[in-house]
Amino acid sequence: MPRLPRTSPYWPVVSHPLLRRVLPGLAVSALGDGMAVVAVPWLARQLAPTGQRGLWIAVAVAAYTLPSAVGTVAFGRLLGGRGGAQLAGWDAILRAAALAAIPIAYLTGTLTIGLYAVLLAASALLHSWGSAGRFTLIAELLPQRHHLPANAVLTTISGFATVVGPPLAGILIGWVGSVWVIAVDAATFAVLALTYRLALPATGTIRRYEHSAPRTAGFAFIRRQPTLLGLLVLSVAFFFLFGPVYVAMPLHITDDLHASATLLAAYYTAFGIGGLLGGVVAGHLRHWPLRATIIGIVIGFGAAMLPLGVGAPVVLSLPAFALAGLIWAPYMSTSMALFQRSASTEQLPAVLAANSAVLVLAVPLGTMLGGPMVGAIGPRPTLLLSGMAILALGLVAAGFATLRRSTPGTVRMPLRSSSRPWRSQGEREAEADQH
CATH class of the missing domain: 1.20.1250.20 (MFS general substrate transporter like domains)
Known part of the structure; x- marks a missing residue:
């Protein structure tokens, strides 16, 4: 990690003994997602029938993000209350496996535009939980005064990836083809999954009241x-x-x-x-x-x-x-x-x-x-x-x-309730x- 003055708001983030192990994996994964911005629609263009390219490009782009909304509700009871690293790690594992299936299907000659859309959708099912896990990990490891700088580090990593990833994808597509850029994206998520597994202590924190909570x-x-x-x-x-x-x-x-x-x-x-x-x-x-x-x-x-x-x-x-x-x-x-x-x-x-x-x-x-x-x-x-x-x-x-x-006399009821003391x-x- 780059050296920062101890007065910088980012110093407690990059010097944290656990977070500094995770940040490189997050950077690698963000770069893979930055390349996917170009690779996902480009491969859809190559696989789709000539007269339906616009439709399938839209389907592929939507499939890479929108199923996360379904996953939020579908897995709410199973995942609610689990630790941030665990959630983010599971999302990385699913993304790595589903995206890796795309070049495997390509090598075996079974990759169709329909299968491609299904695999992209599968990769996105836990995306909302993975994003929640990253910011939950920050709340678990750092005091409140350091939350905003830590969030900013994640935002800066993503921003850097959006600048560097697309042109890098363009170069790789011209060199080896878009399907192998997807393979690289899968590899970056595998690196992230290993980072969560090896760099952080195993935590299976889950509360009974959250585990039994509705979806x-x-x-x-x-x-x-x-x-x-x-x-x-x-x-x-x-x-x-x-x-x-x-x-x-x-x-x-x-x-x-x-x-x-x-x-x-x-x-x-x-x-x-x-x-x-x-x-x-x-x-x-x-x-x-x-x-x-x-x-x-x-x-x-x-x-x-x-x-x-x-x-x-x-x-x-x-x-x-x-x-x-x-x-x-x-x-x-x-x-x-x-x-x-x-x-x-x-x-x-x-x-x-x-x-x-x-x-x-x-x-x-x-x-x-x-x-x-x-x-x-x-x-x-x-x-x-x-x-x-x-x-x-x-x-x-x-x-x-x-x-x-400015409204005088406004009374706000506390969040306490008999079901949640x-x-x-x-x-x-x-x-x-x-x-």
Whole structure:
């Protein structure tokens, strides 16, 4: 790990005796996922019938993410309350096995586009639980004041992978073929699974009350917490309103600017670089109020998207898109910190898995909306409408937050109930934060 000054907010993370063993495995796995962004649709294009390529590319991309929402509910009773390393390790094992089956089927001549989609879907079943496990592990190992910097480390690793992974995949596809890039992705998850197994002590922590909890316990917990429910609604709307950008951006480049894919790549690279810087900055926001920071990110991101929508020249809109990436990056780190503050480590996996299951649907739904929008009003107006809607969303959220703080005599009921007499330190702090 790189040397950091002991005053850095990241020092307790990279110097932690257990986390520093896991971070290299997470980086390797994130790089594999970054390559999969290109390899998954490219292999679908090669396997699909000529007249159905667009359909099967969409199916493959959806299959690599959306089944995690099903897995959240289907395995809720089995996985709720288990340790973070255990959940993340099981997700890595399933991903490695399912993805490795793709090149094996290719070698045996049995790989069809249908089997390919099924294997991708199988690999994603535990993805929400794996993501929840990573952030639960942070809550298990570090005190609350270090949660945001640790979350930022994970975000920065993912951001770096999105910058480096796609071009590396392009090189490997041209050299050995897309199916072998999928094989590399499987190998990176195998490395991650071994990392969790060997670098961390075996923990089978599972609480009786969580083990007997219903499959939807995480959703129920979020529903009982006004702060978390509001955050989930804000996140779903934020991601949904950004979804049309994935459709509008390529068409804006080709139809409005009459430029090539090189310019599109430049925009995405600028966004990724901004995201990397934003991930580094996020750890230094640990003393900022979380909810105000989250709302400010939404407002700032919507404003940064406006130059694209108003048709500003590339020399202005390209830096603005990079600024949008910088503003976007701390969002997940800060929102995860609010979840970590609000739930006990026993509840956290189910709660984070429920949150992930809902969010994983938001961007695809927004992207589906982008097609008709672009057809009806054009790509640049779609970008403008998306940016204005996100900005308005943030302003409305700020208005609600201000109204809640200024409403006198507001009484919030504690989370204690006869069926759940215990309350965690995180819940007590969350109640204080609501005031």
